[in-house]
Amino acid sequence: MPELTVTVGVSPYQLDREILIKLDQCDESGHDFVVAPISNPLFRQKMADALTKGFEDRNQLIQAPFSPQELYLRTSDSSDRLVGLTAEWANLDAKDPAERYMAEKVGEYHPYLSAQKGYGKYGERGFTGAVNVQSNSFVDVHSKVNENAHRLTVETCAALLALVMVGGCLQVFEKELLWASYIGISAIIVPSLNTHSTQFINYARMICRALNDYAFHQLWVRVPLDDLTSGDKQQAWKNWMLLKQMCDYSSKLQIALVIKSKLPDQEYISQWFAEPIKCIVLPTTTFTTNPKGYPVLSKPHQNLVRRLLQFTSYVVIEEAEGELTCDTGNHQKFLRYLAQMQDDMSSLEKFAAGYKDYLQSPLQPLMDHLESATYATFEQDPIKYQLYEKRFWTVFQRTTNSHTGRGPLVDRSLNAAKLACRKVKVYALEKNPNAYVTLQRKMESVWKDDVTVFFGDMRFWQPPEKADILVSELLGSFGDNELSPECLDGAQRLLKDDGISIPSSYSSYLAPLSSTKLYNQVTALNGPAHFETPFVVLFDAVDSLATPQKVWDFVHPNPQLPTDAHSVARVDNHHNTRYATNRFTCPKTALVHGLAGYFDAVLYKSITLSICPETHTPGMFSWFPIYFPLKKPILVPSGAIIETHLWRLSSFSKVWYEWSISTEFASANEHGSHTDMKTSTPVHNLNGSSYWIGL
Amino acid sequence: MPELTVTVGVSPYQLDREILIKLDQCDESGHDFVVAPISNPLFRQKMADALTKGFEDRNQLIQAPFSPQELYLRTSDSSDRLVGLTAEWANLDAKDPAERYMAEKVGEYHPYLSAQKGYGKYGERGFTGAVNVQSNSFVDVHSKVNENAHRLTVETCAALLALVMVGGCLQVFEKELLWASYIGISAIIVPSLNTHSTQFINYARMICRALNDYAFHQLWVRVPLDDLTSGDKQQAWKNWMLLKQMCDYSSKLQIALVIKSKLPDQEYISQWFAEPIKCIVLPTTTFTTNPKGYPVLSKPHQNLVRRLLQFTSYVVIEEAEGELTCDTGNHQKFLRYLAQMQDDMSSLEKFAAGYKDYLQSPLQPLMDHLESATYATFEQDPIKYQLYEKRFWTVFQRTTNSHTGRGPLVDRSLNAAKLACRKVKVYALEKNPNAYVTLQRKMESVWKDDVTVFFGDMRFWQPPEKADILVSELLGSFGDNELSPECLDGAQRLLKDDGISIPSSYSSYLAPLSSTKLYNQVTALNGPAHFETPFVVLFDAVDSLATPQKVWDFVHPNPQLPTDAHSVARVDNHHNTRYATNRFTCPKTALVHGLAGYFDAVLYKSITLSICPETHTPGMFSWFPIYFPLKKPILVPSGAIIETHLWRLSSFSKVWYEWSISTEFASANEHGSHTDMKTSTPVHNLNGSSYWIGL
Missing domain, CATH: 2.70.160.11 (Hnrnp arginine n-methyltransferase1)
Known part of the structure; x- marks a missing residue:
């Protein structure tokens, strides 16, 4: 029987040492993979410095190749055990110190701009502007401000400033994606932005590009499973939906679902089950501590994680910001324990496990002849035939005329008749020439005189006498979709005027x-x-x-x-x-x-x-x-x-x-x-x- | 110069004679085609009678082939001058006596149903039901009512009744479509239904089928250009939109726009210009009478019809219900007069007439070498070069450096210089080797010493000296889309530090x-x-x-x-x-x-x-x-x-x-x-x- 599997990784917010050392360390504590930022604070500093330069110098700095000192992920060694993380600080939405730093640096550079409080929302009324997206062209803004200061409103300047930063962030984002693609790491996690953000559209476009042109195995978008106390409870889902639409519903777009301490209502959880969850992110703050001091999850969290593990086996334990320890070994052990906890599975669940979300074309039982294995699968169902037997038992005051596959209905008919102490005469009619062979053998060896087997299509067959009960098993998943109505119409003349059809x-x-x-x-x-x-x-x-x-x-x-x-x-x-x-x-x-x-x-x-x-x-x-x-x-x-x-x-x-x-x-x-x-x-x-x- | 053409037809509500006689009559009065109902009142009576019959008889009546006596359109003779009209009385929405008759007939048939006031709106709360669409299966309803009378609410019965009628109407609709397709008439007009109607969805499905499977040249949906005094002013447009969506935006779906006496506001007229109008329907009631007693259209109606004649030449004059005259000759003559009225067309309009809605790929002037004819087309524009000359005249205190095609800019430069009494030195630079030949000949024959022609790309060319003015003509329909920014960046080094670019x-x-x-x-x-x-x-x-x-x-x-x-x-x-x-x-x-x-x-x-x-x-x-x-x-x-x-x-x-x-x-x-x-x-x-x- 299938077991939930879990592949646990760890995501450090910051790294203070070589990634390969970190990998060794995680090996020891039992983690399967490491999620690591692609670039390190040196690069971040360089990008912030770039903003203070003039046109050419700035562009050169941004477009220059990474130096090895600026990267956590340097080689393709162990790349199958690494998941990349693009720079969170390139996200204008985040309440991040680096972002504020960049904003301040830009502000210092031009006193007129620094006078603005914050940076305006792009797309606000009164401003529909354009900037050089990829060039981070502050000089552009600068010259515009000088030249047209009388025309530019305060709002416009703020919006332009925000756009300049968008340009820079996007270049950082693209640089990191290309590097990660080059060294061939197995998957990459990218931030999810609010659709109201100034850079959402350009971010979404970059994701489209990455899905189309870059050689990632997987691209996971970080999506929070939030329980917002105010505002739109579906905000994160709607952001995700807009990203999907911009990417034309690409099947390569997948989710890293971040599960926080407070879970939303069930309907806002279940909406995510319809989405491609490829990774579960559990911040250490989502865990609680049990009396023995070990990290555990609450019952609702356990149920949720076990449900999600049916979709993916990837779980990331995310260390809190600033924590540099690698002490997530116990979190990881708890998750493995959770995955191995056994539920009592019903026979339905056991049978079903291999069929989940597997598309099958509906049968064509009338036009095609089914194979024996198909019958065998159906005959495993213990409940359906019990119901048929019960039903026979109820109506057995008369003779029966059965239409059959390999004969289970005939068996049940005879059983029911025996229980009801009725003598029945059964005509078994089969249109599949191969199933007919099986039925003949069964007639000779088991049923003997109780049953007469005929070869023919119920719609055209001429019976020796009319029947009291017509038993058939022609229902499809949608009831009539295997043409039971047409078959039974054709067989209706086999039935006496007051005859009974099962099903009715x-x-x-x-x-x-x-x-x-x-x-x-x-x-x-x-x-x-x-x-x-x-x-x-x-x-x-x-x-x-x-x-x-x-x-x-x-x-x-x-x-x-x-x-x-x-x-x-x-x-x-x-x-x-x-x-x-x-x-x-x-x-x-x-x-x-x-x-x-x-x-x-x-x-x-x-x-x-x-x-x-x-x-x-x-x-x-x-x-x-x-x-x-x-x-x-x-x-x-x-x-x-x-x-x-x-x-x-x-x-x-x-x-x-x-x-x-x-x-x-x-x-x-x-x-x-x-x-x-x-x-x-x-x-x-x-x-x-x-x-x-x-x- | 193009002239508005008009092909005028006539649409009788009822016909009292052979369609071929009617056609002859219309020929005499100058009509080009006739719009005629496909079936006649005999068929209508037969369908109404069918509803009173039992299951088998009814089905036989409905499915029986048309008898010639039931048809107006009987043969494929003159079918190119006939437009078919499907039965309006098969429309549940219409306030039509036949419809009421059918409803009454059904009511009589079963007293329980006849007790209901009208027939319920399908899809109302409390009823989501199913009926045999194509079978018009009143017996079905009948037996259900008997069997489950205790379960069926009054509302449900009414809804079922409505659905039964839908079934019948659809069969009539399908029968007529198939017949019209069989005799090969050139176009067919079908009614437009309100999307809230009980039969809209099935009607829309039938239209989809007709578009996909039947051999019509054209299928025109009758759409009213209404000015509703209450309710949603876009209702007719929205109905049309839903039909389009159900047909997956099929390009075969077209409009017969019915223009009534009262026109809506301009924005609700212009929305139809974006839709495929293939036929203009003018009821005789839309015309007014001039002092001499002739039918005319009001000025706003004239303007609208002339605008619509730019999209199609088909106009139908529709006689009012019950009128059996063919006295639309004067209406038809007025329309021909209207189409021939001449506006003063500007040179722009004359030039443009052949290009309307014609898709052209944008030029690639940098990558490709343009052909002489392309230059010739551009050089027809009288205004553009006037503006360039005006501009040269304004700035001519210095020498000029021009980049050119076949030389009109050079001519204009020299003219302007002459007017400004300035001596200029012109360098003409051309990257197209073929245009360069023309320029050389022009230099030798016309320009002489005033102009020096060079062969090269402005981005790479080394000039003998730097210029005061750089003139170029690189703009595309979207400004920068023919790479003017990139070209002029490359040519900027040809300009003195205080040089001027035209355009700036x-x-x-x-x-x-x-x-x-x-x-x-x-x-x-x-x-x-x-x-x-x-x-x-x-x-x-x-x-x-x-x-x-x-x-x-x-x-x-x-x-x-x-x-x-x-x-x-x-x-x-x-x-x-x-x-x-x-x-x-x-x-x-x-x-x-x-x-x-x-x-x-x-x-x-x-x-x-x-x-x-x-x-x-x-x-x-x-x-x-x-x-x-x-x-x-x-x-x-x-x-x-x-x-x-x-x-x-x-x-x-x-x-x-x-x-x-x-x-x-x-x-x-x-x-x-x-x-x-x-x-x-x-x-x-x-x-x-x-x-x-x-x-």
């Missing part, structure tokens, strides 16, 4: 869903048709955005059908077409990647089975949910209406689904008036062009 | 823009790289969403440059990189397709030239604006902030632009609280991957 009805359910992982997996399949194909998948790295709602149902036997309708689907299948729309209120601002589909079924009277999350039949694992993807994810504001549209359509030879999502919300403008907004995705899988199920 | 500075401007036509044209170029390429284009079918804002400027000579900087761009071009952000408030809900770029320049002191719409130099046509496209259009709510981001970046061998647009607005939820929304496009042309200008 089934319903489909839908809910909007967020999952970057599923989106990336469909993208990786390479081809637009995959975004118009539903997939069977066990959801794991997802955020469910609403309780599923019923979309439609089917009832058997169908009272609408003409009697003796032979293979009705081939002639007229209109009664099995459907259109459904459902409305969900989006509980928080969310990125919708598609729809999650489920079903439940009434086997007979009160005996039901369900794969809907809220009503899931315990322990049953025959069906995973279905996923209807969207070509492009849609960002939906909190409180908006998500309206889903689903069609089940049919032609002479096939059945298919089409789907579309529209959103509705009101947008408020600065004057407080509202405008209604309604948006829609394209109709997916129009006319079954990408996906269909053969009749 | 230039600035670039941007504004967000909507234009389906430009978007469709870039799409037609087939390849994602085209969406990352700026195009030079004369805007016509566009809606400008804001006054352009300045993004950045360049000044020459550049005081920052080291003296004697040889070909500085090749060594360090950082001082010519730029980043600019601008914020625009979106005046109405709009679909943004990209950015419009302009420039203005100071030649010398107060002599300027501009191609910005508000300050355009009158009569000058050397430059059309530039268009930065977006890969996918973005829908921006009224009052939202559109933030543009533009970079000018440089490497050793090339210069390029990158761009991105973000939006900001507040979304209000049902409880009245707001959430901030910020979205962004990807960064376009990252690292110059799709488009760059060679150094």
Whole structure:
């Protein structure tokens, strides 16, 4: 059974010695890797000095290659055990002394500018300006100020100053990225900026470049799992979302999630499960101390970390600023202990572990002949067949007519009849010529006279007599998606007028869903048709955005059908077409990647089975949910209406689904008036062009 | 010179005779084509009757082929002069007697349903249901009502009834589309539905199908140019937008714009200029009568129709409901008169007429050698060279050094010097070996000793002496986009310390823009790289969403440059990189397709030239604006902030632009609280991957 694994690293805020010595030291204390800043304070000093120079000298200083003395990460030795960290001090948002220092240095240089309090917010009203991004061109500002002092407002000067610093910071950022790429370290952590920051857009652009052009294995964006006491509780998530959009939803963009002492509410935690978390960052301050003096995590933190370890095994223990010790050995041991703690896993969980977020194309049981291994997998489900037996037992006052795979339904029928002390006659009908061989052998060796096995398609077969009970096992993850309605319509003429169908009805359910992982997996399949194909998948790295709602149902036997309708689907299948729309209120601002589909079924009277999350039949694992993807994810504001549209359509030879999502919300403008907004995705899988199920 | 053409058709609400007779009649009165309903009242009656039947009979009636008696459009004869019209009575929204009749018929059929007042709005709270879309399955509802009467609320029944009717209407719609496609008529007009209507989504899906699978030349959606006295003034536009989105911005989707007596405000008219108007529909009620009793249009209507005739020549005169006359000959004659009315066209307009909305790749004058015809086109501009002459005249106290194409600048310099009674020495420098030949011949035949012609690149050329004035003509549609900054940097060493550059500075401007036509044209170029390429284009079918804002400027000579900087761009071009952000408030809900770029320049002191719409130099046509496209259009709510981001970046061998647009607005939820929304496009042309200008 799968075990949570953990790869623990340590992140020193500052380093006072050679990185290789540090690595040795960490080896001794059991850490797997070290997160280290790329450059050191000497470089930082040089950059601050550069700002005080004139045009040419400054540019030369900034563009000069690193000297080895300015770097922590110097060689490619042990680069597989190093994660790089770009300079935090190049971040204008941070309340960092170096930043203030840079600001002061600039201020000293020109008294007019130093008179400003702080530096203005770029993009504020009254200033839309331009600077030489990469040149850190203070001279530019300088000359402008002299020349046009009468035109420049105080605000403008402050904004220009902020922009100059942005330029410098970006050059530092780019320099470090290129160096880290050159020495081939395995991953790099970059800061996450507030989207309101003066440099966010340029920072985001640099990340795009790095993802496109530089040779990193991994790029992790530091994202705080904050519980803000005031302001927008989704601020960090929204910042991350804007970065994703600028990078066109690149699958290379991943998260280093920083977990602090105070955790937010569950809904603001679960939104991150839909995002690509590749690294968990635990500052030492997040740990508490147990009575014996060892560092431990609170129960909620433990649960969260164990959940996150299902997505990634990388954990970084981050030492507090200024601490130069390497005393995180006990933190690391606690994490390993945590990862090895065993939960009691149900048989469902054990079975499921290997299938999480794995996309499977839905079966085509009518058009294709299934393989024996497929049957074997289904037959492992202990619960489904118990329910069928219970159901047989309930209705066994009559003879039975069963449609089967390798025979488990027949076994259960006979068992139930025995318990009910009823003599039954079973006709087993199979359309798969290979499964038919197995059934014949079983008839000869086990069932004997109780069962007669036939070879044929239930839609066309002529029975020796009509049956009291028609038992079938044709349900798919979405109920009707393996064409149970069409098959049972065709078999309805095998049933007596007051005959019973097991199952007697089934319903489909839908809910909007967020999952970057599923989106990336469909993208990786390479081809637009995959975004118009539903997939069977066990959801794991997802955020469910609403309780599923019923979309439609089917009832058997169908009272609408003409009697003796032979293979009705081939002639007229209109009664099995459907259109459904459902409305969900989006509980928080969310990125919708598609729809999650489920079903439940009434086997007979009160005996039901369900794969809907809220009503899931315990322990049953025959069906995973279905996923209807969207070509492009849609960002939906909190409180908006998500309206889903689903069609089940049919032609002479096939059945298919089409789907579309529209959103509705009101947008408020600065004057407080509202405008209604309604948006829609394209109709997916129009006319079954990408996906269909053969009749 | 181009003339507005008009192709006038007539649209009868009802027809009382054979369509071919009607066509003959219209020929006589001078109409070019006839818009005719596809089916006639017999079919309508049959469909209404169908609803009263049971499952099988009803389905048979609906699915049966048309009988010839049920059709107005029967054969493919004259199909090129026919435009089809799908049944208006299949529209649940319309206040149509047939619709009420159908509703009543259904009501009679089941007393329980007929007890309901009207039919509920589909999608209302409490009902999310499904019906058999294509089967019009009233029996389904019927049996459900019987079976589950205790479970069904009044509301649900009403909604189900509405859905049943939707099913029927859609089948009628599909039948007509398929027939029209079969007989090969040239275009078809379909109704536009309110997005709040019960059948909008299914209607939109059917349009998608028709666009994808049916063989129409053209499909025109009827869209009213309404001036609503209450409610959302953009409602019709928003309905159209949602339809576009569901059809994934298909370029086949076009508009039949219905112009009524009362026109809306200009901003709600101009939004339609950005949309694909293929047909103008003028109900006879929109006309007024002049003193002589003839039908005419009001002045504002005349102006609008003349503007729209620049996009399409198709006009339909629509007879009022119930009128069976064909007396629209005078309306038609007025329209032909209107189209032939001549405005005084300026030379700019005459020159421009052939270039409207035609995408051109920007020139690469530095990397490529331009052709003589290109120079000839530019030399047609009478205004630009007047300005240059004026400028020379102003500054002629010194000798001149000119950089040129085929010599118009040299001519103007000499003229100006003569006027100023100054003796000047002109060095003409040309890097294009072919243009150099022309210059040499001109020197020998015309200029003689006044001018010395040299062959070379201004960035590398060694002059016999330094100049007082450096004249160049290197500006592109966006000012710096033909690398004027880099060229003039390299030529700065040719100038004396107190020398003058003409132009002395230039600035670039941007504004967000909507234009389906430009978007469709870039799409037609087939390849994602085209969406990352700026195009030079004369805007016509566009809606400008804001006054352009300045993004950045360049000044020459550049005081920052080291003296004697040889070909500085090749060594360090950082001082010519730029980043600019601008914020625009979106005046109405709009679909943004990209950015419009302009420039203005100071030649010398107060002599300027501009191609910005508000300050355009009158009569000058050397430059059309530039268009930065977006890969996918973005829908921006009224009052939202559109933030543009533009970079000018440089490497050793090339210069390029990158761009991105973000939006900001507040979304209000049902409880009245707001959430901030910020979205962004990807960064376009990252690292110059799709488009760059060679150094």
